Amino acid sequence: MQLNLxxxxxIITGGSAGIGLACAQALYAEGVSVLIAARDEARxxxxxxxxxxxxxxxxxxxxxxxxxxxxxxxxxRTCGLALRTWSQVDILINNAGSAPSGDFYSLSDDAYHxxxxxxxxxxxRMVRALAPQxxxxxxxxxxxxxxxxxxxxxxxxxAGGTANAAIINFTKxxxxxxxxxxxxxxxxxxxxxxxxxxxxxARQEAAAQGISVEEATARRVASVPLGRMAKAxxxxxxxxxxxxxxxxxxxxxxxxxxxGTTASV
Ligand SMILES: NC(=O)c1ccc[n+]([C@@H]2O[C@H](COP(=O)([O-])OP(=O)(O)OC[C@H]3O[C@@H](n4cnc5c(N)ncnc54)[C@H](OP(=O)(O)O)[C@@H]3O)[C@@H](O)[C@H]2O)c1
Numbered sequence: 673m674q675l676n677l678x679x680x681x682x683i684i685t686g687g688s689a690g691i692g693l694a695c696a697q698a699l700y701a702e703g704v705s706v707l708i709a710a711r712d713e714a715r716x717x718x719x720x721x722x723x724x725x726x727x728x729x730x731x732x733x734x735x736x737x738x739x740x741x742x743x744x745x746x747x748x749r750t751c752g753l754a755l756r757t758w759s760q761v762d763i764l765i766n767n768a769g770s771a772p773s774g775d776f777y778s779l780s781d782d783a784y785h786x787x788x789x790x791x792x793x794x795x796x797r798m799v800r801a802l803a804p805q806x807x808x809x810x811x812x813x814x815x816x817x818x819x820x821x822x823x824x825x826x827x828x829x830x831a832g833g834t835a836n837a838a839i840i841n842f843t844k845x846x847x848x849x850x851x852x853x854x855x856x857x858x859x860x861x862x863x864x865x866x867x868x869x870x871x872x873x874a875r876q877e878a879a880a881q882g883i884s885v886e887e888a889t890a891r892r893v894a895s896v897p898l899g900r901m902a903k904a905x906x907x908x909x910x911x912x913x914x915x916x917x918x919x920x921x922x923x924x925x926x927x928x929x930x931x932g933t934t935a936s937v
Contacts, residue, residue: 684707689710
């Protein structure tokens with residue numbers, strides 16, 4: 673499929689691991705210059721090497737920035753670097769997220785604030801920082817990586833579930849502001865995806881439910897009608913499609929990649 677993305681520029685938050693890294697690799701392989709943002713500098717350096725090795729002939733530029741995008745300063749640092757370097761950002765993949773699992777009565781206020789600051793306010797701040805130049809140029813594509821927990825609440829994942837539900841609301845609401853300028857924003861909601869995060873969530877769920885990590889993982893997989901965890905590449909493939917002109921009429925949409933978990937109409 674011809675995506676015609678070569679020459680564009682993209683920021684991927686949480687681009688040093690898992691789904692974010694898969695998105696950065698896929699974009700770079702299409703000739704898109706990428707800036708990945710995350711906190712751990714050593715992991716960022718390893719990710720840059722992996723991105724460049726993924727497509728040596730891409731002709732694009734790969735950069736990283738160490739920033740905590742749950743803070744206004746981290747968002748400013750990330751967007752400032754991209755805009756100073758490229759003068760414009762065509763694509764934003766909002767992806768950084770790390771909401772904890774845990775017993776509702778045991779999780780502290782800090783756990784909720786941390787999840788909402790990173791995933792909800794962090795995503796909103798990134799859009800607020802980048803949308804004006806997208807609107808002015810009538811050129812911009814945004815994908816929010818959310819999560820099927822938005823639709824499938826459980827008592828042990830309420831920090832993440834509530835953040836995800838709110839991001840769907842935000843995605844659909846702001847899409848109406850952006851659409852007249854030709855700027856599109858969509859959400860991808862994965863079910864379980866085989867990443868480091870899925871493994872740490874299994875450890876947290878095991879502790880919250882008093883079961884073994886193996887049992888928590890098996891229950892998570894068994895809850896998926898297709899009986900498997902998705903690979904990060906599958907999420908990246910959909911992100912690539914959504915930021916391409918192939919999806920020119922798709923905005924304010926949420927695409928579920930959850931193996932059939934979400935049964936609501
Ligand atoms: N994996 C799943 O089963 C699953 C399911 C549904 C939804 N999702 C969503 O998909 C997204 C990616 O998940 P993943 O599984 O790929 O996670 P992951 O493997 O744990 O990777 C998370 C990435 O985000 C970065 N990050 C975390 N906190 C950050 C912060 N405060 N500031 C900047 N970067 C930060 C991490 O780097 P540093 O730690 O170095 O900052 C890393 O690059 C998340 O929003 C998650 O909620 C995942």
